[in-house]
Amino acid sequence: MEPAQITAAIMSTVNTTCIILQYMQNQNLQKQNQARRRQQCGDESDEDMDIDFSQSMSPGNVHIMVLMGQVHAMECQFWAWETSTDWWDHIVLQVRDDSKWLRNFRMHKGTFMALHDLLSPALKWQNNKMRAVLTVEKRVAIALWKPATPDSHRSVGHQFGVGKSTVGAAMIQVANAIKELLISKVVTLGNVQAIVDGFAAMGFRNCGGAIDGTHIPILAPKHQASKYINRKGYCSMLLQALVDHRGRFTNINVG
Template identity: 80%
Template sequence: MEPAQITLAIRSTLNTTHIIQQYMQHQNLAKRNQASRRLQRGDESDEDMDTDFSQSTGPGSVGIMVLMGQVHAVERRFWAWETGTDWWDHIVLQVWDDSQWLQNFRMCKGTFMELCDLLSPALRHKNTKMRAALTVEKQVAIALWKLAMPDSYRSVGNQFGVGKSTVGASVMQVANAIKDLLISRVVTLGNVQVIVDGFAAMGFPNCSGAIDGTHIPILAPEHQAAEDINHKGYFSIVLHALVDHKGHFTNINMG
């Protein structure tokens, strides 16, 4: 059961309990008033009043059963905005060639499928009663599209037929999966002497790597914002990367 459903069920139970308590208090108060009036008139004996008062729960129980039946008979339904996935299912996956994949996702389809296979242990989710889970391929495609294009979450969501919150979740989940499963396999120091010899053969002696960096724009932090302003005048964090003579990453740092 989803957290929202659990919360709704708890609230419904509390409301029902509160209604029942109020109903019982009203019934008991009415019976006590009735018994008090009878004592004042002297209409019935104590035995009759005890019997009548002990039976006061009868109608109350029936009323409670009817009330609970009415509460639990409410039919609940789930709904979502209607979206379309034809572009992804029938155009991208079936029509696009490698050149189109490379232009839009920065990799060919074969590399994309290999990446999905490597990330599937962390990204495969089960279907729920509310909706089917996103496939691994779609999660990776959403993340790559957002990272490759300067589009908003809403625009990417409309492109793939999902909500903007789903786009944000997919980007974070794919990034975490890459960090947990692939970084240690892709970014390695390698043999330093082989790297030095490789750069020397290219005309760069005594070189063990080529380094470069870039500024990644961010929103202004709430505290100590001045520390995150770069020399170009906007807020950013710095990413630097080191590669060997073959262009393979040997070190990545961001901060």
């Protein structure tokens, strides 16, 4: 079962249990009132009243079973902090011109929408009972905005009306979608002979590519920090890239 389904089932069980307990308490009060009236009238002995009370409150009592069959699960409600999405909905999507898209997202709006269409098959999820999922457009925008600006996760979250943890989750989701759908289409080895000829024209004979690497600073896991310390003394992930004579990536490796 999905986490949302498990949560809904637990909430439904709790609600049903509360209703049954309330029903049993009401039955208890009714029986006690009836017992007092009968005792005053002298209709039954105390022993008969005790037996009748214990039978009425038995877990297998037919009234409780009927009640359980008639109880409907209450609609689960979850609390969430209200945030504003006006900046994204009414300013970025509708007002900003193409030059501003290029400055803020490092690409034109047409390129952004094309990227959105390519990533939609991997990012289009269904809403659940807890909340509506972020649109594909907003998740792609968050993933582009964060590395294009020096803002923190909290600041980006305020911009798009989401929590800071949602910013990190959106970046991972979009990165996985790019790896799954686009890397194999965009980053290819290409025509090896054309690359060799291109480097030869630049004065580098028998060269199939230019390779280099860079260290990306990270916060390493505390129990494995020693595995991420580089020769410069800080924790990082190593990115290695290979490009052709035109500067286009032909191979990327991160580890």
